[in-house]
Amino acid sequence: MPIELKMPALSPTMEEGTLARWLVKEGDSVSSGDLIAEIETDKATMEFEAVDEGVISKIMVAEGTDGVKVGTVIALIAGEDEDAAPVKPAAAPVAKAAAPAPKVEVATPPPAPASAPVSASSADERVKASPLAKRLAAERGIDLAKLTGTGPGGRIVKEDVDAAGTGTAVQAKASQAPVAAAAPVATALAAAPAAIPDFGIPHEVVKLSNMRKTIARRLTQSMQEAPHIYLTVDIRLDALLKLRGELNASLESRGVKLSVNDMLIKALALALIQVPKCNVSFAGDTMLQYSRADISVAVSIPTGLITPIVVDAANKSLSTISTEISALAAKAKDGKLQPHEYQGGTASISNMGMMGIKHFTAVINPPQAMIMAIGAGEKRPYVVDDALAIATVMSATGSFDHRAIDGADGAELMKVFKELVEKPLGLVA
Template sequence: MAASLRLGRQGIVFGFRLSTYTKSLRPTSQCQEHVRAFFSSPCFLGVSALKVQMPALSPTMEMGNIVKWLKKEGEAVAAGDALCEIETDKAVVTMESNDDGVLAKILMEEGSHNVRLGTLIALMVEEGQDWKQVEIPPPDAPAPSAAPPATHAATAPVIAPAAFSSPPPPKEAMTGPLRLSPAARHILDTHGLDPKLVTATGPKGLITKEDALNLLKTSPAPKAQPAAAAPPAPRPVSTPAATPSPPGTRPNVPPLSVPGKPGAPGTFTEIQTSNVRRVIAQRLTQSKTTIPHAYASVDCDMAAVMQLRKDMAKEQIKVSVNDFIIKAAAVTLKEMPEVNVTWSGDGPHPLDSVHISIAVATDKGLITPIIKDAANKGVQEISAHAKALAQKARDGKLLPEEYQGGSFSISNLGMFGISGFSAVINPPQACILAVGTSRAELQLSEDEQTLRTQHLMTVTLSSDGRLVDDELASRFLHKFRTKLEQPQRMALA
């Protein structure tokens, strides 16, 4: 999901005002900052510059990942040029510029994870300015009480001892205690690496897992000095020192495999969880723990649909079986509005429109683009919309309004040979229909004298027991099956 996003001087996206760019000027007499955002920061730049900050790209977004920078430092940026790709909790969005200038400094490199909203990710300067002279601002967050005097030790020497009550910073750029993520701390402890040697790229000087791995790649070999065994000593308290593992500096936990090398027995590899996968996990957990799922299945004879598809193909009209399923579900929901509901707070919330969510598998996870007002569309129109949305989902170009707000979901695994399954409800929707593959079966005709072939397809309705009880689910499936077995009648609905 790499929907195109244009950020400029207005800083307005999807109805939200974003603190995206601010402009800082330093007059000769008094420092005055002109801000194009909700909040301001001190004036610190030596040249006129544009601050590029992490924007809010969805209503639920709290942080984002920098996937890829599409411009390099020193490269000219024209209005409409793409700056970078940002992964939100919903999609990967391409951020574009409305201003002309030069990308002066990238502050958050590719692969930076969990960058909070408002964090400065890059600096731009106007055309004609020396982009190499731009000054890097300090973090916006207030530093510890003893940290500021460290940069002005000559004016406040009395506070210096407090500033060094913890291990002193090894570099001039570090003015506070080391901040490590749990993964980075584990990597450094495991391989006996000095955290003071790491170049921190995380927000507010945080040493991330990627920073630790970068140091590990540049190290000649994992250190196994006897003195390095002291830091992890408190961890294997119950393990006697008489039987140490071959790499003696490693703690008594499954060791982390070295990047670029074959994994040794007993090691493990950390896989970074994408924001999209994290949101999927949260919603599925919410669904299975808060929604009482009920299941009902029925077999549908698809012979009439198969024949109708052949007739339409002769007229160069290509539609899929899933298009008929979408149409049948939408028409059934229109006839049974008591099923077209969502759970809102303490009761059902009837919906005015029938919007069908279709599950599409992408390399980042499952996403459900929406075919709006599906009951009022023909099968051919549904087919065109479904193909376009599925392609946009795989390309990562879905807009938020194209995958938010569905009233009923359909998940079809028939193309993978799955005969039948039960799907998890997509909250706050009341139902999801799981569709399996069709199969040929011989059945006796009504006169019980001849055999005929049936193309049966099993569908399973997962319903929210608070909204759709067993009797209502059974009536829905009966109507749905009738429409699939008589597809010509759906055009009259």
Template sequence: MPRLSDTMEEGVLAGWRKQVGDQVQRGEIVAEIETDKALMELEAYDDGVLEKVLVGEGETVPIGTPIALLGDGSGATAEATAPAPAAAEKPEPEPAPAVDAATDSAATPAVNGPEENGSVGTKPKASPLAKAIAREHGLELAAIAGTGPGGRIIRADIDAELAKEPQPEPQSRPQPAVEASASAPSPVADEDVEEIPLSKIRKVTAKRLTESKQQAPHFYLTSAIDVTELIEFRGNLNERLQAADGPKVSVNDLVVKACATALRANPSVNVSFAGDKLLQHKRIHLGVAVALDDGLVVPVIPDADRKSVSEIATEGREKAGRAREGKLKLDEMNGSTFSVSNLGMFGIEEFSAVINPPEAAILAVGATREEIQHRDGEFVVRKIMRVTLSADHRAVDGAVGAVFLQQLTGLLEDPIRIIA
């Protein structure tokens, strides 16, 4: 199982494109892997024949776990890695007594490779994840029938075993078995509660954002921006673009471009905190948060300051669509130096976003609302949009963030400067 993202710890083998016995060429797609961010295609590293599949479809395994064997078609690779038959039908108890090497070699057939669990044919085969869950719940692997390749015990087998009867809470030390009293009430599941397993994306989102809030001291700056001129400017721009068969530009596209322009003028915000130093990013790569049914992903628009608003609109819409289909490539979600999160389309007027590490800041954009203001001796109705900058105080000082937000406000209130 390859590491396909910087935060990936395990992957789901979503599907095999090749079957056992198929010829495989280097660079050819052999399988689909569901990572913590997207569905990725796995390319073969070498030429050969797929001799054996070690991980079935739908199975989750940690990175580094062998998932298949590639050989010359003779089957020698699969045979060399196959476990030798056990000396006895019943597995030996743990820990096994020391055995003289000569006696051991006579009693147990030789093998060319170690078992995945570290023993020589005396323990049931199980995936590392299955072993961990079994150990946590005190289950004996020898009593569980494996349904994976070659009788291997997979997570689904452990889950099925746990579903048979209520299991005790995991304990750090083994406790003596106690026979339940006949009068003791059995636990009853709450019919009003449904357990929903976390998706890969939501697991990683929860982990990364928890680490962000725990490690990065957030501070927040909010500005109320008069976007009356911006809304009118957008309407005129879209009329011109549509007349030329161009893309439709959203308010968020203009905000993204304005952020990129402000970052170019304020490079002190385009940084990352790295322990005893700051990383000053020379290029401006904007992440734009996209909400999915099972989590959040952040497609990246590289070099956003060098692109026109129409280019940002086209690229952003195309990547958001593929993000919802789970078809974004890994490099399209990595490398952002600043992010924008917009909940205005849901009517949210103001909110504070959590910084997307390793970035040092993120802008939260709210909805546009008409408000009455007093200007030049009279009351007027203006369109107001509130934005909040969340910044990592280890990397960005309050005054630096305030200057950035001040310049961003100036760009959005005088929108011709965004495209100038």
């Protein structure tokens, strides 16, 4: 029996992915550890390694196919003692019924109902469709021949079947009607316009990436489920900027250059350790109280936003944090982050100061219970030692999940964070 190569779950939250590219072709020999495909998850494009040895006898899912469910067979591998020739698809049920066989009556088969799998099976051979689309169409009684594919080369993919899925209920009610009568209904439903009208404005339809779909789902979930409370403080940066300049002068020979963000990451981590009531996650009837501060850092990449994690940031030196962030940001932009590098975290930080944004509020990254939004540092009139002076000041806003964190505890965290930034020697102690 050939070995089934199935769509892997490359992260704990992955339910489906895009088979971005095959690195092998039918007839190629593979060994355990060989790279065989690139798979786009909801966070990154990852390389998929073979775990078995043999010959690729059949590629079941074409590259570029999206919406491939975890566990779907994407290829077959023939073992050493098997015929490595490409596997031919099994004959369709109609063809089998037409072949003469003893004790089987085939002269006058009963008419097929509108939702019978015979129609979908026949469509399998006439149209280009992914294996998942064919299986779903057969289960739902949808005629693939009536659908227009949006996948590579006009290939019908899962989304096309889902778009026509609303026609299934209509077909089921008319299950005794001829297939030809139900087909126009399914076609009309499949061709239904998008819910948002374009009002005749010139535009193009941009297909959402898996990452963008995940961002939309998770942030909608966050705003719907977590009652946000926002707390803002103004923080004087002059002492921190002076210390940063001195540290960079001493670290220059090591090729390390600290950013303000590196120092703010350390400050947030230390504040969470000092105010542990904010270093939590809400879990229904319970809460997770963390004893370590793992800081997720928002990084913008062409396909969306990802949050690589600095683990145990409170106990790391500023130079280590700087080096780790640089490496993680580079991997994020290349789509090469591993799941353990972006999944988890106890709190997040998002800095838009480098883009000139003075103040903003950020959406909590579930299941975390807080995120710190950092604005730009700018020269402002400021009272220093009871006298009006000019100081470099930034605004920082904490978003807190009010189910888990009371306003007083959130305010305490913001107070400690402000003190650590304004008296920055505590960051290197």
